[in-house]
Structures are given as structure tokens and as C-alpha cells.
Amino acid sequence: MGREFVELFDNWAESYDHSVSGKDLEYEEVFSNYDEILQAVTDRVKGNIVEFGVGTGNLTIKLLENGHRVVGFEPSTTMREKAEEKLSNATIVNGDFLEFQTDMSIDAFVSTYAFHHLTDAEKAEAVSKYSSLLAKNGKVVFADTVFESEATKADVIQSSKKKGFLNLAQDLETEYYTTIPVLRSIFEANGFSVQFEQLNPFVWMIDATKL
Known part of the structure; x- marks a missing residue:
């Protein structure tokens, strides 16, 4: 369920913000328009938000600045520590796309650059779970590397x-x-209407609304 990549992110935590800034030539296109991508996700949701794959907290910052209540789940200890350095007032706990717990009513699930850590079968399991937790018009808004075929x-x-x-x-x-x-x-298959919008050469917006 994505936790096979935790060690990778533990090792990447120190240089992650450098990578997403576009200064790493190899990943420049992957992270092009990075700030705009985070803002686009933020602008499509409201209310009580669950964020997966918090990383160093860059999306979390924007969500909080927009007045959302956020609970973030991040399986990498090192990434959580980096996020907490930036976000003293945020709730960030150990968890992932499939293993998470919150007593908060949920209006939307969000994530950037992380959903690809689940197999397609795990993605289906996750979306089924989100469907069961969202009311009508609840949202799943993910931005991630996806391919047309x-x-x-x-x-x-x-x-x-x-x-x-x-x-x-x-x-x-x-x-x-x-x-x-x-x-x-x-x-x-899980009761969502979904739209896709390409945001850079690699990343697409996945904007799903519960019917």
C-alpha cells in the first residue's frame, strides 16, 4: 500500500524541496508549475480536508492558508519531521492512502505526487473507501503523474x-x-464523476465528485 517506498522518502526528505523547486534538471518537467499545481488542488476543495502523502508540508501550507481544516497522513517519519518544522499548528500523523483514522467529518481527500505509490488494485480499494466516507458532492482531488495510455x-x-x-x-x-x-x-465504478486536466508534461489533475 505504498509503504515499500517509505525508505526512499526518508532519504529524500532533506533534498525534497530542492527537487520540487525545479533545480534538479532530471525532474524539472515533473515538477514544472509545482506551486501552481498545489494551488489548483487547494482551490478545488473546501471544508474538512484529509491529505495523503504530506511530504514536507507544501500543500498543507496552502490548504491551511485557505482556511481549511486539515488532517495529514504521511508514512515517512523523516518527511513528517520536515513538515512539522514548517507547520507547528498542523495535525500530521503516521498513515497512508489506505490506513488512516480520523473522527473528523470529511469533505474532501487531497494529495499531490503520491497516488502512484499504490498498485491499481490498491487504488481501487482506496477509492472505494473514500466513496464510503464522503457524502454527495464530496471530493477527491489528486494531482499526480498519470499517462493517457x-x-x-x-x-x-x-x-x-x-x-x-x-x-x-x-x-x-x-x-x-x-x-x-x-x-x-x-x-x-465507485460512484464518482471524474475529470482529468493536464497540468504539466507529467502531472494530471484528477478531480472526482461523489454522485
Whole structure:
């Protein structure tokens, strides 16, 4: 359920903000428009928010600034510590897309750059759980690397290798990046209307509303 990647994020915590700033050439396109992507997610939700994959707290900051009540779940201890350095007033606890507990009524689930850590089967399990916890018009708003098709994904991996971006290519091959048709099927099967919008060459907005 994504926890196989926790060690990676423990090691990445110190340099994560440097990476998302676009200063890492290999991941420059992945994180292009990073601040705008976080703001776009923030602008699409309201009320009581559950955030998954808090990381160093960059999305959390925007959610709190917009007046949302936020409970964040992050499985990496080091990432939680980094987030807590920025967010003394935030609730950030150990948890993930599938294992989380809160007594708060939930208006929306949000996440950026993290849902691909679940297999497609786990994604379906997660969306089913969110559906059961949301009232009508509740939202799931995720921004993540997604591909229009498996062929598109294969082309991007080959292109990354040709550019010498071997770490990026390995990420795309080993993590559980999925396609828009798969996600559309998962959300619609669980009672959501879902829309997709491309935000940079890698990242798409997944905007789902409970019917």
C-alpha cells in the first residue's frame, strides 16, 4: 500500500524541496508549475480536508492558508519531521492512502505526487473507501503523474533514457504509474464523476465528485 517506498522518502526528505523547486534538471518537467499545481488542488476543495502523502508540508501550507481544516497522513517519519518544522499548528500523523483514522467529518481527500505509490488494485480499494466516507458532492482531488495510455508511458520512459535521465526512467518503470482509462474506470465504478486536466508534461489533475 505504498509503504515499500517509505525508505526512499526518508532519504529524500532533506533534498525534497530542492527537487520540487525545479533545480534538479532530471525532474524539472515533473515538477514544472509545482506551486501552481498545489494551488489548483487547494482551490478545488473546501471544508474538512484529509491529505495523503504530506511530504514536507507544501500543500498543507496552502490548504491551511485557505482556511481549511486539515488532517495529514504521511508514512515517512523523516518527511513528517520536515513538515512539522514548517507547520507547528498542523495535525500530521503516521498513515497512508489506505490506513488512516480520523473522527473528523470529511469533505474532501487531497494529495499531490503520491497516488502512484499504490498498485491499481490498491487504488481501487482506496477509492472505494473514500466513496464510503464522503457524502454527495464530496471530493477527491489528486494531482499526480498519470499517462493517457500504456503506449504513452512506454514512449516517455524511452525518451527519458535517451536524455540520460536514468533515475527518472527507473522511477517510471518501478513505481505504479497508471493511465487515465484505468483511473476513470475505478472512480466511476465507485460512484464518482471524474475529470482529468493536464497540468504539466507529467502531472494530471484528477478531480472526482461523489454522485
